[in-house]
Amino acid sequence: MTDTPETIGELFRSLGLSLTVRAAVAGEDDEQAWACTVTRPDGKTYEIDSVAFFDVDPDTGEEWEVEPSPSRVLSVLAGGEVEDEDGDDAGEDAEAAARAFLGDQAYDQLVALDAET
Numbered sequence: 001m002t003d004t005p006e007t008i009g010e011l012f013r014s015l016g017l018s019l020t021v022r023a024a025v026a027g028e029d030d031e032q033a034w035a036c037t038v039t040r041p042d043g044k045t046y047e048i049d050s051v052a053f054f055d056v057d058p059d060t061g062e063e064w065e066v067e068p069s070p071s072r073v074l075s076v077l078a079g080g081e082v083e084d085e086d087g088d089d090a091g092e093d094a095e096a097a098a099r100a101f102l103g104d105q106a107y108d109q110l111v112a113l114d115a116e117t
Helices: 008-014 070-077 091-102 104-116
Strands: 018-023 034-039 045-051 053-056 063-066
Touching: 008 070, 008 104, 018 070, 034 070, 045 070, 045 091, 070 091, 070 104, 091 104
Parallel strands: none
Antiparallel strands: 018 034, 034 045, 053 063
């Protein structure tokens, strides 16, 4: 990375990542769930089995489902509410896996950029 990325999308591109998205089994609330695979240039992958994305109207709080994008998927890697297959908190494990996948410097940049949004 020569220039410091200023957005999550720029970070995604600067790392040479690619994203594959597939429909996943819908969740309990009938939300559209996605399975996402992020791939590094060396072929190493990071798998997200099921995730749903929402935008929120800041004035009304109304939510609606949206499709995955590189920025949204990387935001998932930055942390938040992550559950394992049993529905238990998996935040620490997810952070360690994302840090191992992206590397410490890129992960720290991602967390900082995600906090700005």
